[in-house]
Amino acid sequence: MIAEENSEYAVAQLEGGSSVAKKVADELRVRHIFCDPDRDERQAAIIQTNPERETVWMQRVRSSYKKDGSIIFICGADHSLSFGALLDRNGLHAQIYCQDWMIREEMGNQC
Numbered sequence: 001m002i003a004e005e006n007s008e009y010a011v012a013q014l015e016g017g018s019s020v021a022k023k024v025a026d027e028l029r030v031r032h033i034f035c036d037p038d039r040d041e042r043q044a045a046i047i048q049t050n051p052e053r054e055t056v057w058m059q060r061v062r063s064s065y066k067k068d069g070s071i072i073f074i075c076g077a078d079h080s081l082s083f084g085a086l087l088d089r090n091g092l093h094a095q096i097y098c099q100d101w102m103i104r105e106e107m108g109n110q111c
Contacts, residue, residue: 001031003061005075009038021074035060035073054083058090065092077102 002025011019011034025032035057037047047053061071075083077100084094 001025001033001064001066001069001071002028003033003035003057003064003071003073005036005057005073005079006034007036007038008034010036031064033060033064050079051082051086054079054086057083058086058092061087062090062092 002021004019004021006019006021011017011022019032019034022032022034036053037045037056041047041056042053045056047056057073057075061073065071073083073094080096080099084096087094
């Protein structure tokens with residue numbers, strides 16, 4: 001499965017309104033989920049901080065997780081370590097493939 005930080009609403013607001021992660025999942029015929037709560041969900045649940053958002057992501061990943069499967073989760077660099085640690089604390093082993101591709105690219109070491 002491929003999961004991503006974005007919400008379907010946020011992607012629809014972008015010019016072109018598409019998600020590369022969703023396109024890849026569709027091409028590979030694997031499940032895809034948007035994990036971020038949209039604006040209405042954030043207001044209803046009073047979600048204001050990144051740790052609160054990451055908890056929602058973890059809950060959505062957990063509810064979609066199959067023990068014999070694996071998940072690729074795509075998120076911004078500001079979340080890679082904290083979200084990975086949250087997953088680990090909750091029994092979902094996380095391996096960070098690339099913590100921040102921009103920094104690695106600047107250093108000439110691509111992810």
